[in-house]
Amino acid sequence: MIRVRRIPMDDPLFAQAVDLRERVLLGPVGWTYEQYLDESPGREETCEHFVALAERSEGPRVVGTAMLLASGSDGLSSPGAAKPEGRFGKVLQVAVDRQMHGQGVGRKLMVAIEARAFAPEDAGGLGLDGLYCHAQHTAIGFYDRLGWATESDAFEEAGIVHRRMGIRAGGEAS
Numbered sequence: 001m002i003r004v005r006r007i008p009m010d011d012p013l014f015a016q017a018v019d020l021r022e023r024v025l026l027g028p029v030g031w032t033y034e035q036y037l038d039e040s041p042g043r044e045e046t047c048e049h050f051v052a053l054a055e056r057s058e059g060p061r062v063v064g065t066a067m068l069l070a071s072g073s074d075g076l077s078s079p080g081a082a083k084p085e086g087r088f089g090k091v092l093q094v095a096v097d098r099q100m101h102g103q104g105v106g107r108k109l110m111v112a113i114e115a116r117a118f119a120p121e122d123a124g125g126l127g128l129d130g131l132y133c134h135a136q137h138t139a140i141g142f143y144d145r146l147g148w149a150t151e152s153d154a155f156e157e158a159g160i161v162h163r164r165m166g167i168r169a170g171g172e173a174s
């Protein structure tokens with residue numbers, strides 16, 4: 001049973017989420033977490049942090065994580081894509097434990113993020129008009145399965161080919 005929670009950075013589970021990001025996302029491109037912080041000053045504090053938790057005998061284990069950047073205009077432009085009209089959020093650092101790939105963990109994370117992003121503000125959500133991400137080329141099929149649309153040509157980021165992908169509130173691909 002996997003449950004998804006939004007956690008503050010001072011939650012004890014945050015260190016597990018960082019460890020997972022280092023193993024699955026940052027390490028493979030030769031980065032440490034400290035380098036990521038240097039490259040993106042203030043980013044961690046500006047984002048909301050989500051974790052997917054599996055119950056283990058020793059306590060909850062973070063098996064998936066993702067970030068949602070919903071304030072400011074940071075990152076709202078992507079190479080080769082028009083800046084969208086409305087209030088958009090960016091999903092970043094989506095990572096699932098390799099041993100748990102293909103078991104629906106990534107989907108649960110994204111469902112939770114979309115629910116948070118698109119619920120009206122008076123219902124505890126952010127009331128955003130859309131979400132987007134810079135999808136690594138190997139993960140495009142994942143976002144595609146979740147109903148996201150490709151919004152840009154290929155571009156390089158951290159030495160990896162990416163495309164911008166997005167979805168509108170209400171589940172429409174943008």
Ligand SMILES: CC(C)(COP(=O)(O)OP(=O)(O)OC[C@H]1O[C@@H](n2cnc3c(N)ncnc32)[C@H](O)[C@@H]1OP(=O)(O)O)[C@@H](O)C(=O)NCCC(=O)NCCS
Nearest residue numbers: 094095096101102103104105106107135136139141142145
């Ligand atoms: C991409 C990633 C987050 C997917 O997480 P996951 O838990 O394995 O995905 P899920 O099991 O929830 O898959 C949901 C659907 O997407 C599909 N899918 C998952 N990964 C896919 C991929 N890389 N390519 C194509 N389809 C994929 C699944 O088959 C499933 O389809 P279904 O609903 O028809 O059964 C995970 O593989 C990962 O952490 N990869 C390494 C880091 C990475 O690439 N992060 C994204 C950076 S943009």
